[in-house]
Amino acid sequence: MSALFEIHNLAKHNWDNGDQASKYIFSQLSAEITEPERIALIGASGQGKSTLLRILALLDTPDEGDLLLDGASYKNTNVRLWRMGVSYVAQQAVMLPGSVEDNLRMVSKLHGLAYDSVLAAQLLKQLGLDYLDLGKQAADCSGGEKQRISLIRSLLLRPRILLLDEITASLDINSTQKVEELLMDWHLKEETLLIWVTHDLEQARRISNRTWVMGRGELQDHSSDSFFAEPVAVLAQKFIQPVKGSL
Amino acid sequence: MTLTALSFTLLFVIGTMLVSIWQKLGLEKDIAIGTIRSAVQLLAVGYVLQFIFHTGHIVFILIIIFTMICVASWNAAKRGKGLPGLVWRIALAVTASEIMMMGILLGLHIVKATPQYIIPISGMTIGNAMVVSGLFINQIKQEIRRSKGEIETLLSLGATAQQAMQEVRARAVKFSMIPTIDGMKTVGLVQLPGMMTGMIIAGANPIIAVRYQILIVFSFTASAAITSMLLSVLIYRLFFTADLRLKL
Ligand SMILES: Nc1ncnc2c1ncn2[C@@H]1O[C@H](COP(=O)(O)OP(=O)(O)OP(=O)(O)O)[C@@H](O)[C@H]1O
Numbered sequence: 001m002s003a004l005f006e007i008h009n010l011a012k013h014n015w016d017n018g019d020q021a022s023k024y025i026f027s028q029l030s031a032e033i034t035e036p037e038r039i040a041l042i043g044a045s046g047q048g049k050s051t052l053l054r055i056l057a058l059l060d061t062p063d064e065g066d067l068l069l070d071g072a073s074y075k076n077t078n079v080r081l082w083r084m085g086v087s088y089v090a091q092q093a094v095m096l097p098g099s100v101e102d103n104l105r106m107v108s109k110l111h112g113l114a115y116d117s118v119l120a121a122q123l124l125k126q127l128g129l130d131y132l133d134l135g136k137q138a139a140d141c142s143g144g145e146k147q148r149i150s151l152i153r154s155l156l157l158r159p160r161i162l163l164l165d166e167i168t169a170s171l172d173i174n175s176t177q178k179v180e181e182l183l184m185d186w187h188l189k190e191e192t193l194l195i196w197v198t199h200d201l202e203q204a205r206r207i208s209n210r211t212w213v214m215g216r217g218e219l220q221d222h223s224s225d226s227f228f229a230e231p232v233a234v235l236a237q238k239f240i241q242p243v244k245g246s247l
Numbered sequence: 248m249t250l251t252a253l254s255f256t257l258l259f260v261i262g263t264m265l266v267s268i269w270q271k272l273g274l275e276k277d278i279a280i281g282t283i284r285s286a287v288q289l290l291a292v293g294y295v296l297q298f299i300f301h302t303g304h305i306v307f308i309l310i311i312i313f314t315m316i317c318v319a320s321w322n323a324a325k326r327g328k329g330l331p332g333l334v335w336r337i338a339l340a341v342t343a344s345e346i347m348m349m350g351i352l353l354g355l356h357i358v359k360a361t362p363q364y365i366i367p368i369s370g371m372t373i374g375n376a377m378v379v380s381g382l383f384i385n386q387i388k389q390e391i392r393r394s395k396g397e398i399e400t401l402l403s404l405g406a407t408a409q410q411a412m413q414e415v416r417a418r419a420v421k422f423s424m425i426p427t428i429d430g431m432k433t434v435g436l437v438q439l440p441g442m443m444t445g446m447i448i449a450g451a452n453p454i455i456a457v458r459y460q461i462l463i464v465f466s467f468t469a470s471a472a473i474t475s476m477l478l479s480v481l482i483y484r485l486f487f488t489a490d491l492r493l494k495l
C-alpha cells in the first residue's frame with residue numbers, strides 16, 4: 001500500500017536570486033505520511049512554512065522534487081481534484097465578493113453539489129459565529145470572523161488533507177480554543193490529515209501528534225511526545241526565534 | 248477648400264511648436280512627426296477611398312477592412328505585453344463584432360451595400376472596438392493584480408480557471424464599456440460627434456446627419472459589448488499556467 005501523502009526531495013528556489021547566501025528557501029525536503037495525522041509545522045518567520053503549504057496545495061510549483069497523493073505524483077494528476085483533496089486555508093483570510101452565505105455556498109456552487117446548510121450552521125455555532133447575520137457583506141466582517149468563515153468554507157469541501165496557515169493568529173483565546181476543538185473533532189470524524197502552521201508552541205503541543213520544524217532550509221520530523229518533552233520556553237528559544245546569523 | 252487654404256492651418260501647428268519650445272515642453276519633435284504622419288496618412292486614405300468608391304469592387308473593401316482590423320489589433324495588443332497570442336485573439340474578437348454589425352446593417356438594409364457606407368462605418372466601429380480592447384486588457388491586468396487573493400482562494404477550493412476569473416472578467420468588461428456608455432449619454436450635449444459635424448460641414452441636412460450619428464452610437468455600443476465580452480472569453484486562460492496557477 002502506498003502512503004497517504006509523500007514529499008520527496010522538495011526544493012524551492014529563493015525568489016530573488018540576488019547575492020543571497022542560499023539559492024534555496026528550502027531543499028531536500030522529504031516526509032512520508034501514512035495515516036491521517038495531526039502535524040504541527042513550526043519555525044521562525046520567513047523560513048518558508050507558507051511557501052511549503054502553498055506548494056502542497058499546488059498554488060506554487062516546487063523547483064525540484066515530487067509530491068505523491070496515494071502514490072500518484074502531482075505531475076500526473078488533475079490539479080483541481082488535487083486541490084479539492086488538499087486544501088489550503090490561507091494566512092490572510094480572503095473573503096469572496098458577496099455575503100457571508102455566498103462565501104459558505106461557494107464550494108457547492110463551484111462543484112455543483114447540494115449545499116449542506118445544516119452542517120454550515122453547526123460549524124458556525126461551534127466556532128461561536130451563530131450571532132452572525134449570513135446576509136452581511138463578508139468584506140465587512142472582522143479579521144477574526146473572516147478567518148473562521150474561511151475555515152468553514154474550506155471544511156465544507158471536506159478535503160482529505162487540510163493545510164492550515166496560522167488560522168488562529170487573529171483570534172482571542174476563547175475562539176482559538178473553539179477552533180482547536182472543532183478541528184480535533186473533525187479530524188476524528190472525517191479522518192482528515194491536518195498540517196497546521198502555528199507560532200504558538202502551546203497550541204502545537206495541544207493539537208499535534210507529530211511536529212515538523214522548519215529552519216535553515218531543512219525540515220526536522222519529530223513525534224510530538226518526544227519533541228515536547230522539553231519545556232516549551234526552551235523549545236521556543238531553539239526553534240522559533242531566529243538564530244542570529246542563520247539566514 | 249483649396250490645398251493652399253488648407254496649408255494655412257499649419258499656422259496652428261507652428262504656433263503650438265513655438266509654445267512648446269518657449270515653455271520647454273519638449274513636444275516639438277512629436278508634434279512635427281504627428282503633423283506629417285496625419286497629413287500623409289489622411290491624404291493617402293483620401294486617394295485610396297476615391298479609387299475604391301470609383302471601382303466599387305468587393306475585394307478592395309475587404310482589403311481595407313482587413314487592414315483596419317490588423318492595425319487596430321496590433322495597436323490594442325501593445326497594452327498586453329507578455330501575453331502570447333494576444334494579437335490574433337483581439338483580431339478575432341474585433342472581426343466577429345465587425346461581421347455581426349455589418350451583417351445586421353446590410354442584412355436589414357439599414358445602410359446601402361456600397362463602399363461609401365461600409366468603409367466609414369466599419370472604420371469607426373473597428374476604431375471603437377480597438378479602444379475598448381485596449382481598456383479591457385489594461386483593466387483585467389489590474390483587476391488580476393488586485394484580486395490575486397480572491398482568485399487563489401477560489402483555486403484552492405478547486406475552481407476552474409473560468410470559475411476563478413468570472414468576477415474579475417465581469418468587472419473588466421464593465422469597466423471597458425464605461426467610456427462608450429458615457430459617450431452615449433452625453434453625445435450631442437457635450438460635443439458634436441466628428442462624423443455628424445463632417446456631414447453638416449459638407450452640406451448634409453442636420454436631421455439626416457443626426458440619423459447616421461444615432462446609427463453609429465448604437466453600433467458603437469453593440470460592438471463594444473461584443474468585442475469586450477468575446478475578448479474576455481478568449482484571453483482569461485492566458486493568465487494561468489498549464490497547471491492552473493496564476494501567472495504574474
Ligand atoms: N511571492 C513571493 N515573492 C517573493 N518572495 C516571497 C514570495 N513568497 C514568499 N517569499 C519569501 O520566501 C520566504 C518564505 O516565505 P513564507 O511566507 O513561506 O515564510 P513563513 O515561514 O510562512 O513566514 P511567517 O511565519 O512570517 O508566515 C520569505 O523570505 C519571503 O519573503
Ligand SMILES: [Mg+2]
Nearest residue numbers: 049050051091
Ligand atoms: Mg507564513
